Amino acid sequence: MSTTPFQPAQAYAQAFERFNAGRDDAAARSVAFASFEQIGFPRRETEIWHYTDLSPLSLLDVRLPGGSAPLPDLSAWALDGCTQQTWIDGVAQQASSSLPLPQGPFVHEGLGALHRAFALPGLDLQVADGEQLPQPLLALLVSNTQNAQEMLHQHHRIRLGRGAQATVILRHVGLGDLARWITHSLDIELGDGAQLQLIRVQEETAATTQWSQIEARSGRDAKLNIVTVDLGGALTRNDWRVHLAQAGSDAQIHGLFAPTGRMQLDNQFEIEHAAPHCSSREVFRSLGFDRSRSVLNGRVVVRPGAIKTDSEQRVASLVMSPGAEINAKPELEIYADDVKCAHGNTFGQLDANAIFYLRSRGVPEAAARGLLTYSFANEILAQIPHPGLRQHVGAQILKQLGSELDPEMLA
Amino acid sequence: MLDITDLHARVGDKSILKGLQLSLKAGEVHAIMGPNGSGKSTLAKVLAGADDYTVTGGGVQFLGQDLLQLSPEERAAAGVFLGFQYPVEIAGVSNMVFLKAAVNAQRKLRGEAEMSATDFLAWVRHRVKQMKMDPQMLHRGVNEGFSGGEKKRNEILQMLVLEPKLMVLDETDSGLDIDALKIVADGINAMRSPERSTLLVTHYQRLLDYVQPDAVHVLAGGRIVKSGGPELARELEEKGYGWLQQAA
Numbered sequence: 115m116s117t118t119p120f121q122p123a124q125a126y127a128q129a130f131e132r133f134n135a136g137r138d139d140a141a142a143r144s145v146a147f148a149s150f151e152q153i154g155f156p157r158r159e160t161e162i163w164h165y166t167d168l169s170p171l172s173l174l175d176v177r178l179p180g181g182s183a184p185l186p187d188l189s190a191w192a193l194d195g196c197t198q199q200t201w202i203d204g205v206a207q208q209a210s211s212s213l214p215l216p217q218g219p220f221v222h223e224g225l226g227a228l229h230r231a232f233a234l235p236g237l238d239l240q241v242a243d244g245e246q247l248p249q250p251l252l253a254l255l256v257s258n259t260q261n262a263q264e265m266l267h268q269h270h271r272i273r274l275g276r277g278a279q280a281t282v283i284l285r286h287v288g289l290g291d292l293a294r295w296i297t298h299s300l301d302i303e304l305g306d307g308a309q310l311q312l313i314r315v316q317e318e319t320a321a322t323t324q325w326s327q328i329e330a331r332s333g334r335d336a337k338l339n340i341v342t343v344d345l346g347g348a349l350t351r352n353d354w355r356v357h358l359a360q361a362g363s364d365a366q367i368h369g370l371f372a373p374t375g376r377m378q379l380d381n382q383f384e385i386e387h388a389a390p391h392c393s394s395r396e397v398f399r400s401l402g403f404d405r406s407r408s409v410l411n412g413r414v415v416v417r418p419g420a421i422k423t424d425s426e427q428r429v430a431s432l433v434m435s436p437g438a439e440i441n442a443k444p445e446l447e448i449y450a451d452d453v454k455c456a457h458g459n460t461f462g463q464l465d466a467n468a469i470f471y472l473r474s475r476g477v478p479e480a481a482a483r484g485l486l487t488y489s490f491a492n493e494i495l496a497q498i499p500h501p502g503l504r505q506h507v508g509a510q511i512l513k514q515l516g517s518e519l520d521p522e523m524l525a
Numbered sequence: 526m527l528d529i530t531d532l533h534a535r536v537g538d539k540s541i542l543k544g545l546q547l548s549l550k551a552g553e554v555h556a557i558m559g560p561n562g563s564g565k566s567t568l569a570k571v572l573a574g575a576d577d578y579t580v581t582g583g584g585v586q587f588l589g590q591d592l593l594q595l596s597p598e599e600r601a602a603a604g605v606f607l608g609f610q611y612p613v614e615i616a617g618v619s620n621m622v623f624l625k626a627a628v629n630a631q632r633k634l635r636g637e638a639e640m641s642a643t644d645f646l647a648w649v650r651h652r653v654k655q656m657k658m659d660p661q662m663l664h665r666g667v668n669e670g671f672s673g674g675e676k677k678r679n680e681i682l683q684m685l686v687l688e689p690k691l692m693v694l695d696e697t698d699s700g701l702d703i704d705a706l707k708i709v710a711d712g713i714n715a716m717r718s719p720e721r722s723t724l725l726v727t728h729y730q731r732l733l734d735y736v737q738p739d740a741v742h743v744l745a746g747g748r749i750v751k752s753g754g755p756e757l758a759r760e761l762e763e764k765g766y767g768w769l770q771q772a773a
Contacts, residue, residue, distance in 0.1 A: 466577075471613040474573045475623070475683065476601035476631035485626060489617030489666075496617070 121154050122172045122228075129178050129265065130231060142215055147231035153224030162221070165409040165441060166351050166380040171323065176295060179203040179259045179266060186258050191287050193502050196252035203259055204234040204268050211238035216269040216299045220327055221353040221382070229297045229325075232267035236298070239282060243275035243305065250281040250500065257296060257318060258289045270300040274308035276333070281311040283500065288318035288346055295323050302330035302338070306360065309337040313498055315507060318346040320375055327353045334360035340367045341497045344379050345510055354383045358392035358420075369398040370494035370507070373406035374514055380409040385425065387416045387453075393424040399494050400431040401487065402438030403514050413445040416453050423453040430460045432490055434514075464490075484515040526551045526588060526722045527691055533582035533747075534564075534571050541567040543747035544583070549691075552719040556733055556758060557726045559744035560766040565726045566610055568744070569695040572724075573607035574600050587691065601627075602634035604690030606683075608697045610726075612676040615667040620679070623667045624649055624686050631687065652685040655715065657708050673700030681712040692716060692723045698732035710735030730762040743769050 130147045134140045155172050156163040185202070192198060200207040213235040220226025237253040257266055274280055288294070296318065304310055318324055324347050332338055344350055350373075356365050365385060373379040385394045400408050410431075416423045431440040444457040464486045472482035491511050498504040527549040534542040541564045549555055559565050571578050572585065574597035585592040592600060615623065629639045640648070653660050656678055668676050677697050684692055694713070698706060713723065713736050725736065733741075733755060741757040742749045743766065750769050751757065761769075 465613070468613045468615050470573075470575055470597065471609065471615070472623075472626075473597035474575075474601055474607050474609075475627035475687065476598050476634065477626050478598045478630060478634075479596075481626065481630065485618055485622075486615065489615055492617035 122151060123174065125174065125176045126228075127151070129176055133178055133232060139215060143231045146215075146227045150224055150227035150231055153227060155224055156222045162382060162411070165407075166349065166378065168225070168323075168325070168351070171295060174263055174295060176263050176265050177261060179264045180261070183258055183260045186256065186289055188254065188256060191254055191256070191285060193250075193252050193283065193500055196250045196283065196500070198252045198254060199237060200254040200256065201236055201268065202256045204236070204266050206235075211235045213238050213269060213271055216301065220299075221355075225297070225325060226327075229267050229269070229299055232265065233269040233299070234267060236268040237270040237272070237284075239271070239280065240273045241275060241278040241280050244277045245275065246278065247280040250283055252283045252285060254285050254287065255298070256287045256289060257294055257322070259292060259294055262293045264292070264294055266294060266296045268298050270298065272300065272302045272310065272312075274304050274310055276305040277307040278305060279309045281499065282313070283503065284312065284314040286314075286316040286318055288322055291319050291321055293321040293323070293348075294319065297324065298326040300326070300328045302328070304330070304332045304336035304338060304363075306333040307335045308333060309339075311339045311499065312341070313500070313503065314340070314342040315503065316344045316346055316350070317510075318350070320346060320348055320377065322347045323349045325351045325353075327355070329355040330365075331357045331359050332363040332365070335362040336360070337363070338365045340365070341369075341494065342367070343370045343372075343494070343507055344381070345372055345507070347377060347379065349378045351380045352382065354381070356385045356394070357388060358386065358394065359388050361389045362391045363389070364392065365394045367394075367396045368494045368497040369396070370491055371398070371408050371410065372401040372403065372491070372511060372514065373408050374403040375406065376404070377406045378408070379406070382411045382413070384413040384415065387414070387420040387423040387425065390420055391422045392420065394426070396427040397493065398429045398442070399491060400440050400442060401491060401511070401514075402431070402433045402435070402440045404435055405437040407439045408441070410440070410442040411445065412443070412457075413447070414455060416448045416450045416455065418449045420450045421452045423450065423455065425453075425455045427457040429458065430462070430490070432462060432464070432487065434487070480516070484512065487515050488512060527724075528586040529583070531583035532571070532580065532585065534567060534578050534580045536567065536578055540581075541747055542571065545744070545748055547742065547749060549722045549724060551722055552717075553739045554717065554723040554725065554736060556738040556741045557724060557744050558728065558741060558758065558761055563744045564747045565744050566695055569607055569610075569693050569724075569726055572693050573597060573605060598630065599634060601687075601689075602631045606687060606689030606692050608680040608684060608692065608694035610695040610699070612668050612680055614669050614671070616669045618667050619664050620667055621649070621663040624683065627683070627687060649686055652682055655685060656682045656712055658682060674702060674705045677701055677709060678705060681709050684716065685712055688716070690721055692721070693726070694723065695726045696728065697725075698727055698729065706732065707735060730758045733758045745769055
């Protein structure tokens with residue numbers, strides 16, 4: 115095969131050689147790395163990669179996190195009433211889990227192979243049948259690399275047994291301002307009647323390139339409730355795959371996407387209704403600030419036989435500055451009869467009547483816009499069950515609005 | 526308090542107010558009545574500063590200031606309150622947040638200190654009770670899912686909390702049942718004072734049974750075509766507007 119510009123630079127091979135030396139699973143990782151070298155990064159010619167160009171990553175002079183930075187003070191990122199597990203640059207700050215390598219399938223084989231070759235074990239939550247986590251589990255995933263172009267690849271797993279219940283908060287935090295290349299995969303499996311509430315808040319640095327794949331498979335009558343918020347990253351691509359694999363299962367996904375500066379954010383959601391009587395509801399809100407670009411693709415697939423499917427998708431976007439761009443697209447593929455699939459997609463400016471209403475009560479125009487934008491985001495914020503985290507995200511949004519509104523007043 | 530002289534205003538290309546004259550002294554309540562499309566709501570919106578209306582002539586003096594030079598928020602801080610004919614729903618901003626933002630923004634514009642959280646809460650609760658509203662409404666979105674009557678009651682609540690000097694109430698009585706009408710009228714009457722004036726825009730005599738006006742004006746074709754005492758409202762109720770429009 116001839117050399118293509120998508121073939122990764124030598125730096126990847128050197129990094130892998132050092133990384134893989136002496137590992138128990140070195141052989142499996144080598145196979146994955148060979149596959150990555152052969153396939154490389156996604157090409158923009160593929161429809162689902164149209165908006166997100168990862169090919170420059172192949173030229174990157176990547177390195178592995180090294181050096182011993184002093185432990186950062188993470189107290190600001192802790193949350194009341196949660197059990198906390200912390201990883202700094204992929205290194206567990208508690209007993210390390212012994213997760214097997216991520217299996218895939220991945221949305222892109224080359225990317226998946228790179229991830230598998232370098233994957234470090236992260237969160238491994240297993241809740242036995244009928245058990246319930248006494249309090250939310252906060253997984254604090256911190257990137258704090260001290261040199262530019264360092265890579266960080268981590269995989270995670272959540273398994274809930276039959277009737278088990280858990281709330282998990284995934285908090286991605288980027289410290290400093292260095293360029294980083296990060297991947298995460300999360301594999302979720304819900305037993306019959308299990309209930310998982312997953313809150314993900316991503317605040318990597320504005321110089322970070324990242325890709326995540328989150329894949330969930332639900333048992334009979336299982337409930338999956340996701341809230342996801344993206345605030346950071348230079349280039350962020352998230353691939354979500356939810357398989358409603360057994361009858362009666364339900365997925366609720368709320369997403370708030372608020373890129374700023376020159377950030378590029380690409381969220382791809384796919385919900386597969388593969389069994390009868392499943393329901394899914396997605397509510398997405400995008401705020402495009404500055405010169406950011408965001409992409410949102412919401413695909414719902416209803417497989418043959420998935421009768422009585424009830425799915426709804428609502429997408430609303432607000433472009434906050436003339437230089438910002440938002441591409442939002444619902445996609446429906448229905449191969450079954452007797453299903454209900456609703457979707458709505460709105461683009462807009464703030465309601466002029468509401469702005470005047472606020473101004474007529476004495477609220478200056480900038481603050482009125484701030485309040486209304488906040489209220490737009492609040493439909494998603496309100497879904498974050500932890501008050502401290504909800505306030506934190508609300509404050510980040512307000513900061514972008516440059517408004518003088520007091521976040522404590524809004525909480 | 527309020528002096529409107531030869532006021533002309535339009536929406537888009539359409540002239541609506543065509544030389545309106547009106548003078549309102551401190552402590553007075555004036556009712557503005559008139560047929561649909563005569564310019565009643567336009568007058569109310571122009572006074573509050575809505576930017577989809579263009580003033581093309583004339584002037585408005587409010588407490589010695591040129592009102593038309595002020596932004597809507599400056600007018601509010603100066604004491605102008607518009608009770609909306611169609612109050613806006615703002616999901617995701619609670620009534621409490623809305624009221625607090627309004628009170629503190631006005632105080633700031635006037636150079637006054639913010640109200641403390643405890644004082645504010647006590648003040649709002651007192652007013653909610655006065656309007657016979659469920660205090661839980663404070664935690665709901667502004668007018669979110671409110672019935673027509675609840676929205677109008679909420680307008681009066683905002684007015685009681687903000688304590689303006691000039692209350693312009695645009696068809697605040699429409700959509701109210703008798704009980705709600707009485708509560709709304711009580712709210713308006715509670716605000717009557719020698720320093721405060723009220724302009725009631727209404728279609729019906731009904732509200733004026735509860736809120737006694739000092740003067741009644743008939744607006745037709747963008748001008749005041751007749752003024753009189755409370756008896757004029759009763760006359761209009763009997764005869765309609767036809768006879769006046771012909772006269773105009």
